[in-house]
Structures are given as C-alpha cells and as structure tokens.
Amino acid sequence: SITLNYTGATVTAASRATLKRTDNATITDVIPTRLCGASGCTGTSEVQIARSYTWSGSTLLGLLGSRQYNIPLYFRTVAGQNVSAGPYQVTLNFSVNYNVCQVGAVGLCLTPQTGTAVTSITLNMNVTNDCSAMTTPNINFNSAPLVQNFPTISQSIAVTCTKGSAYTIGINNGLNALNNVRRMASGNNRMSYEIYKEATANRWGVSGTERWSSGASSQVSTDGLLRTYNYTARILPNQTTPPAGNYSDTLVVDVAF
Incomplete structure (x- = not known):
C-alpha cells in the first residue's frame, strides 16, 4: 500500500x-x-x-x-x-x-x-481579466407617423467582469452609418438615430472619449462584479421622415481592458 x-x-x-x-x-x-x-x-x-x-x-x-x-x-x-x-x-x-x-x-x-x-x-x-456575462436588450422604437413622434427609449446594458478590473465599453456605428451618425435601414431608405450615455447628449460610441469607462458606470453591485450602464436611444428629429417601412440596424457592444 x-x-x-x-x-x-x-x-x-x-x-x-x-x-x-x-x-x-x-x-x-x-x-x-x-x-x-x-x-x-x-x-x-x-x-x-x-x-x-x-x-x-x-x-x-x-x-x-x-x-x-x-x-x-x-x-x-x-x-x-x-x-x-x-x-x-x-x-x-x-x-x-x-x-x-x-x-x-x-x-x-x-x-x-x-x-x-x-x-x-x-x-x-x-x-486574467474577463467578463462572464453581458445583458444587451434590443431597442424597439415602435411605430410613429413622423420622426419627431418616436419615443425616447431608456434602457441599460449590464456587464459582469473580474473583480477590480478596469475596462471601457464601446458600441459601434452599426451597418448603415454615415458621417458618424447611426442609421437604420429599410431597403434603400434610411432613418438616423443615436445612443447616448444616460440622459445626456454624450454619444456612446466605439472609440476615444465616446467609450464608457467602468469607473463611471451608472450602478455597481455590492461585490463590484456587476456594473450597469443606463442609456437613452433617440430617433433624430432633424431629418425628413422617410417612407413607411420596418427599419432596423445591428450594433456590436465590445469590452476592452
């Protein structure tokens, strides 16, 4: 033995x-x-x-x-x-x-x-630093006859990452952007929209100061793992209302350490 x-x-x-x-x-x-x-x-x-x-x-x-x-x-x-x-x-x-x-x-x-x-x-x-979960709900502006009648959408992205890690979160311009303005598409027609940090006019983008630092998150859990980022999404009112249709876009959310 x-x-x-x-x-x-x-x-x-x-x-x-x-x-x-x-x-x-x-x-x-x-x-x-x-x-x-x-x-x-x-x-x-x-x-x-x-x-x-x-x-x-x-x-x-x-x-x-x-x-x-x-x-x-x-x-x-x-x-x-x-x-x-x-x-x-x-x-x-x-x-x-x-x-x-x-x-x-x-x-x-x-x-x-x-x-x-x-x-x-x-x-x-x-x-190593990593994120184990991310909640990214879809944005639905519903229906309206004119661009100025679409509601402002208030939602959150939630991210769970390694304890004590410092990172930034970015959202890209999607599939149809023009001159750094996001646009949804319905066939050949386009409708401009944007996403802002919390209820401000600060654009949430993919590079530089448009990224969102983890240290400035909207909320953080007691254990420091889960951070929440509140944002608003708006149809830009200073555009001509495009033809009726179903407009959509696809965005990518990334985390950088």
Whole structure:
C-alpha cells in the first residue's frame, strides 16, 4: 500500500490549501483548492489537510509501471470565488508511507520495501481579466407617423467582469452609418438615430472619449462584479421622415481592458 498524508500548506483555510496572490501582499483574495485521489473528485476521494489517502490492492497494481508507481493526484479549485486578476500560488506538503514488494511466482513477497518520504507540490494559477456575462436588450422604437413622434427609449446594458478590473465599453456605428451618425435601414431608405450615455447628449460610441469607462458606470453591485450602464436611444428629429417601412440596424457592444 501507499498512503499520502496531507501534512499542510503555505496558506490554508477550512482544511484546504488556498492559492494567494504572489505579486501584492496587501491583496487578501484567495482561491481554495481541492486535492483528490480519484478523478471526478467525489467527496470520498478528497483529501483535506491532516488527513490521508491510501492506494492498495488491485488499484496499486494498476499504477505500477516497471518498478515505478505513478500516483495520480487531482486538483480542483472551489467554484464561486470572487477574486481579482493576477498570479496565485500555494505549496502543499506531504509525507508518503509505502509498503510494497516484488511478488514471486508463488505469490510470495521477494523484496519488501517500506519507508516514509517527504515531498511538496507547488500550484500556480494566473487569473486574467474577463467578463462572464453581458445583458444587451434590443431597442424597439415602435411605430410613429413622423420622426419627431418616436419615443425616447431608456434602457441599460449590464456587464459582469473580474473583480477590480478596469475596462471601457464601446458600441459601434452599426451597418448603415454615415458621417458618424447611426442609421437604420429599410431597403434603400434610411432613418438616423443615436445612443447616448444616460440622459445626456454624450454619444456612446466605439472609440476615444465616446467609450464608457467602468469607473463611471451608472450602478455597481455590492461585490463590484456587476456594473450597469443606463442609456437613452433617440430617433433624430432633424431629418425628413422617410417612407413607411420596418427599419432596423445591428450594433456590436465590445469590452476592452
């Protein structure tokens, strides 16, 4: 048999090793890790600090390659952590007790080997800035006989990104823009419209100051992950009302770190 004794780690919490930021000691974000002796990391195969896991019998025979045992260890992070981007590290410490032998033709142990070895494993992880969700509802101006009769639409875009990340959000000009003015199309006909930050006259665009900084979002959740950007969309009244039809456009919303 071979027994792995999980003796400790450089950073721990709730009997598990926890990855901690290596580049900034003032950041307290940690990522708990699970150590398991079997794939799938079921509850019975997880090894917590001060506990052990044993391979024996037919399981141990299946790990034998020549005279070397390749002991499988599986590591998983605990889901649902809210951490900032950066490098994380933790070192796990072990002692290994072994009691193995070479079996002869009649099943006798010819060369028994027993002992204890001490070893450690260092885990490294790099968390990068990313966004996991974005809510971008369609804009519907409904119907009106004249351009000045279309309602102003007030809606929001919501974005969930890495804790503490700084980014900007842009909206492109769509498929039919002319001279940096967005336009919807119905066949060969066009209807100009625009999107503005909150209830201002500041255009929400794709470049420069027209982009929207995360630090200036309309709302932010308590955990700092979800930010909401309120905007208004308007049909421009200083244009000739185009022929009746169904007008549409497609916009792309992007996030840049």
